Amino acid sequence: ARLVKEVASKTSDVAGDGTTTATILAQVxxxxxxxxxxxxxxxxxxxxRGIDKAVDALVSDLENMAKATDDHKEIAQVGTISANNxxxxxxxxxxxxxxxxxxxVITVEEAKGLETTLDVVEGMQFDRxxxxxxxxxxxxxxxxxxxxxxxxxxxKKSANMKDMLPILEAIDPGTALLIxxxxxxxxxxxxxxxxxxxxxxxxxxxxxxxxxxxxKEMLEDIAVLTGGTVIREEKGFKLDKATIDMLGRAxxxxxxxxxTVIVNGVGKKEAIKARVAQxxxxxxxxxxxxxxxxxxxxxxxxxxxxxxxxxxAATEVEMKEKKA
Numbered sequence: 001a002r003l004v005k006e007v008a009s010k011t012s013d014v015a016g017d018g019t020t021t022a023t024i025l026a027q028v029x030x031x032x033x034x035x036x037x038x039x040x041x042x043x044x045x046x047x048x049r050g051i052d053k054a055v056d057a058l059v060s061d062l063e064n065m066a067k068a069t070d071d072h073k074e075i076a077q078v079g080t081i082s083a084n085n086x087x088x089x090x091x092x093x094x095x096x097x098x099x100x101x102x103x104x105v106i107t108v109e110e111a112k113g114l115e116t117t118l119d120v121v122e123g124m125q126f127d128r129x130x131x132x133x134x135x136x137x138x139x140x141x142x143x144x145x146x147x148x149x150x151x152x153x154x155x156k157k158s159a160n161m162k163d164m165l166p167i168l169e170a171i172d173p174g175t176a177l178l179i180x181x182x183x184x185x186x187x188x189x190x191x192x193x194x195x196x197x198x199x200x201x202x203x204x205x206x207x208x209x210x211x212x213x214x215x216k217e218m219l220e221d222i223a224v225l226t227g228g229t230v231i232r233e234e235k236g237f238k239l240d241k242a243t244i245d246m247l248g249r250a251x252x253x254x255x256x257x258x259x260t261v262i263v264n265g266v267g268k269k270e271a272i273k274a275r276v277a278q279x280x281x282x283x284x285x286x287x288x289x290x291x292x293x294x295x296x297x298x299x300x301x302x303x304x305x306x307x308x309x310x311x312x313a314a315t316e317v318e319m320k321e322k323k324a
Contacts, residue, residue, distance in 0.1 A: 003030065072098055089322065092118050092309060100305035105297055110319060111310035121306045123252075123263035124225055126209035126218065130255045131184050134193040135204040144204040144255040149176035151248035151262075153223045153230040154239055155208070155216060159186035167242040168201065178253050178262075179205040180222060182215070204253070206260050214294065221298055224275045226250050226265035276303045 004026045011022035029051065038044055069075050072094045080090030096106045099120045111117060130136065135144045150171065158164055158181055171177060184192065184205045192203055210218045216232075223230045228248025231237045237246070251264035276299060283295045300306055313319035 084321065086322070088116060089309075089311075092116060096120070096307035096309060100300065100307045101303075104305045104307060105300035106307045106309060108309045108311060111312035114312045114314055116312045116322070117310045119308045119310065121261065121308070123250075123261050124222065124265070124301045125259055125261045125306060126222070126301075127258060128207045128209050128260055129257040130260075131205045131207060132189060132193055133257075135255070137202075142257060144253075146176040146178055146202065146204060146253040146255075147251075149178045149202075149250060149253050150244075151178045151180060151222075151226050151228050151250060151253075152242070152246075153208075153219055153228050153248065154179070154181040155219060155230055155232045156239075157181065157183040157185065158188045158239065159184075161187045161191045163239040164188055166240055167244075167247075170244055171201065174202065176202040176253075177204075178250075178255075179203065180208050180219065181205065182208055204255055206255060218298065221275065221302055222262065222265075223248055223267075224271050225267045225302060226262065227267040227271075272302060 004023055007022050007026040008019040011018050034047065037047055069078055075097050076087075076090045076094035078090075079093030080087050083089035083093070093106070096118055097104070100106065130144050133142070136142055137144050137146075152167065168177075179192075189205070192201075192205060208215050208219045216230075219230050222228075226248025229237070229246040231239055231242050231246065249266045250262045253263070254261045279295055279299045279302070283292055283299070286292055286295065297306075311319065311322045313322055
């Protein structure tokens, strides 16, 4: 029983579905045919080698028989089967895939109510909010909205306003500016906040997403998406020497306490494609499932999109069944 449970569990982890088929195959191989042949005197290792050959042949045939599901109806049918014949979830999965594409990421969260809903994130979203609530432009929903902003990327912390002053003075008054850095603190933060009421700059600052090397890579992703350059000292760039042409640009930025969404960055398609290809190559090389997941998330934000499926249920058991 423990062996069959492990087979079903691993199948679910790898494929996301097919646990019933895997359980039936395991039962036949182990109890019906396997044990019968071993009891009749067949070498267990020879039996295993035979099973391996049969698996390779079957997988090859199945790959040749398989066809891509591209239209909404077919995707909904596959989603419905995977969701224990729940047509509502099947249709929502099809809608999600239609919005984010094959490169996109669909995550599943627990809804607070009974209804299952879909939330599609427009643009690139990362889990860092404004550094100070004084950057808020809409007090009703406590969000900062920047229209047609330019974006400054700095890989380190900034506490000294003197380093930032040259690039700020080069920006036209009234321009919307988003600063993405490891952190903004001290004199630099207080000066940015005080300047807001005077109308010198419509500015907001957020911390760069991620940690360590992953933060550097994610900062580079956002810079590529917006057509900007990360001010990084190891590349010979310094904050006090930054120029306007190093800044990125987007159509719109929305920031709340926890998240930042950048919509329609003006990065060059060729640069974005090159970045996507680089991430794909890293996915092929890495052996860590965690790293692959994080790389896939980065890929989705650059090439596809992110959709969140909020699953509603009346009981905890029903919730587990639907999420599985």
